[in-house]
Amino acid sequence: MGRGGEGGEGGPGHACGCLLHIQDHLLFLFQQQQLQQLSQHASPPHPSSMQPPSLSGASSTSGLPALSGTLVAQLATKEDRAAQDGENTEHTPSRSVSSSPAESLQDEERTGLKRKREEKELPGHSDSDGDKSDYNLVVDEDPPSEPGSPGHSPRLARSHRELPGSPAASGCGQPKEQSPVAFEPHPHLRASTLSSSLSTIPGGKHAYSFHVSADGQMQPVPFPPDALMGSGIPRHARQLHTLTHGEVVCAVTISNSTRHVYTGGKGCVKVWDVGQPGTKTAVAQLDCLNRDNYIRSCKLLPDGRSLIVGGEASTLSIWDLAAPTPRIKAELTSSAPACYALAISPDAKVCFSCCSDGNIVVWDLQNQTLVRQFQGHTDGASCIDISNDGTKLWTGGLDNTVRCWDLREGRQLQQHDFSSQIFSLGYCPMGEWLAVGMESSNVEILHVSKPDKYQLHLHESCVLSLKFASCGMWFVSTGKDNLLNAWRAPYGASIFQSKESSSVLSCDISVNDKFIVTGSGDKKATVYEVVY
Numbered sequence: 001m002g003r004g005g006e007g008g009e010g011g012p013g014h015a016c017g018c019l020l021h022i023q024d025h026l027l028f029l030f031q032q033q034q035l036q037q038l039s040q041h042a043s044p045p046h047p048s049s050m051q052p053p054s055l056s057g058a059s060s061t062s063g064l065p066a067l068s069g070t071l072v073a074q075l076a077t078k079e080d081r082a083a084q085d086g087e088n089t090e091h092t093p094s095r096s097v098s099s100s101p102a103e104s105l106q107d108e109e110r111t112g113l114k115r116k117r118e119e120k121e122l123p124g125h126s127d128s129d130g131d132k133s134d135y136n137l138v139v140d141e142d143p144p145s146e147p148g149s150p151g152h153s154p155r156l157a158r159s160h161r162e163l164p165g166s167p168a169a170s171g172c173g174q175p176k177e178q179s180p181v182a183f184e185p186h187p188h189l190r191a192s193t194l195s196s197s198l199s200t201i202p203g204g205k206h207a208y209s210f211h212v213s214a215d216g217q218m219q220p221v222p223f224p225p226d227a228l229m230g231s232g233i234p235r236h237a238r239q240l241h242t243l244t245h246g247e248v249v250c251a252v253t254i255s256n257s258t259r260h261v262y263t264g265g266k267g268c269v270k271v272w273d274v275g276q277p278g279t280k281t282a283v284a285q286l287d288c289l290n291r292d293n294y295i296r297s298c299k300l301l302p303d304g305r306s307l308i309v310g311g312e313a314s315t316l317s318i319w320d321l322a323a324p325t326p327r328i329k330a331e332l333t334s335s336a337p338a339c340y341a342l343a344i345s346p347d348a349k350v351c352f353s354c355c356s357d358g359n360i361v362v363w364d365l366q367n368q369t370l371v372r373q374f375q376g377h378t379d380g381a382s383c384i385d386i387s388n389d390g391t392k393l394w395t396g397g398l399d400n401t402v403r404c405w406d407l408r409e410g411r412q413l414q415q416h417d418f419s420s421q422i423f424s425l426g427y428c429p430m431g432e433w434l435a436v437g438m439e440s441s442n443v444e445i446l447h448v449s450k451p452d453k454y455q456l457h458l459h460e461s462c463v464l465s466l467k468f469a470s471c472g473m474w475f476v477s478t479g480k481d482n483l484l485n486a487w488r489a490p491y492g493a494s495i496f497q498s499k500e501s502s503s504v505l506s507c508d509i510s511v512n513d514k515f516i517v518t519g520s521g522d523k524k525a526t527v528y529e530v531v532y
Contacts, residue, residue, distance in 0.1 A: 243261060
């Protein structure tokens with residue numbers, strides 16, 4: 001029989017078309033309702049006081065990202081960056097485009113982008129920065145958390161001359177409700193925003209991990225029986241310490257000895273001795289940058305005797321921690337107004353700085369000189385990681401790209417294009433896989449030499465930080481949705497999940513994989529013990 005009658009009136013094609021029309025109409029009504037709620041409740045940032053009003057009312061729009069002034073400005077300049085891309089003649093041996101393979105997923109992605117454009121025009125969204133200077137990158141702090149009122153991550157405002165924004169500045173959607181810190185060894189599988197044809201697995205549960213093949217086919221991942229078993233896989237985590245920093249904690253790191261934790265906030269890094277139980281007070285304070293500028297990254301050298309600090313300033317500071325009183329022993333100054341992320345080479349001879357102008361600056365730590373710049377990102381370089389052998393560097397940017405650099409030859413090897421800004425990434429110590437945290441709330445796990453990947457859908461808002469365990473068998477991600485998620489690498493089985501009281505901006509895992517540290521928008525850091 002011919003196929004001509006299948007689309008006729010009353011046939012299966014007609015019924016399918018009607019169903020799609022009804023679904024589209026219901027989706028439109030749902031989005032309109034969310035937009036109405038957002039326009040009624042969302043409050044604009046308050047750069048002058050840096051204490052925005054509580055968005056507890058806006059929390060009812062849990063699934064709807066509320067862009068900050070910074071990201072609104074970034075979206076408004078997409079055309080400018082596209083023009084810059086056209087002028088960029090850099091040779092790129094490998095380039096891939098990451099997008100949702102199924103047409104229904106592409107439609108939802110376009111709907112999401114349209115939704116963000118509509119939000120930009122809503123009352124209550126403002127990019128006015130008052131009388132700030134062109135180079136004054138300002139973080140809006142969280143007010144103290146109140147019961148039932150979610151905290152907010154810092155937001156970064158900028159002048160109308162458009163300095164690149166910080167990934168931690170995103171005003172992504174707030175969760176609908178708060179719950180106390182809790183751990184779920186096997187959290188209930190949540191519904192994702194994917195079409196119903198892809199969002200279920202045998203047994204009727206909602207899928208959250210999907211394999212995307214080389215030809216673009218997306219399928220729910222059937223986890224192996226030992227996905228959450230084995231000597232290197234955690235069972236859950238237990239909260240050990242709360243470190244009351246007093247400012248939004250944008251950066252954290254833990255020493256190799258696991259005795260000391262370093263928390264970066266406004267104008268300083270605080271040092272905490274977590275080797276003993278009991279209430280914690282900082283044992284030292286390292287005053288860095290200007291008093292009102294935020295630390296964005298701090299990294300210890302492997303011997304634990306030096307700490308490198310970067311943030312909303314053109315200067316990196318190197319601290320001598322072995323001195324009787326910690327002191328600055330060197331400063332490294334570049335032309336970029338801010339540093340968003342740092343990485344140290346395995347031999348501790350080189351430091352890499354992700355700059356707000358998109359450049360990756362390479363510093364010789366022994367001679368304290370700038371030796372190279374990797375140029376390619378057309379907006380701020382937001383995150384970075386280095387391979388264990390020290391030969392490759394991975395960077396993510398606010399230009400929606402992830403790039404791989406050959407450190408021996410000083411050139412770009414790969415570029416992966418996304419439809420969302422990149423806020424965090426981590427390279428698996430075992431090689432082959434790269435985890436990427438997106439503004440869109442997805443975590444994507446890319447194979448570094450093959451076109452297939454995994455896509456994970458448990459975060460409800462932008463993914464602000466990400467870190468692999470040293471064993472390479474699992475990693476954690478944190479987000480604007482107040483969540484700390486632990487995942488099995490590479491396919492993303494959920495190991496455990498923690499709900500904090502505010503946005504979780506930063507994280508680190510100890511070198512022995514026994515402790516996790518997070519920094520949050522409610523001005524504290526949290527130390528967890530990983531239980532196996």
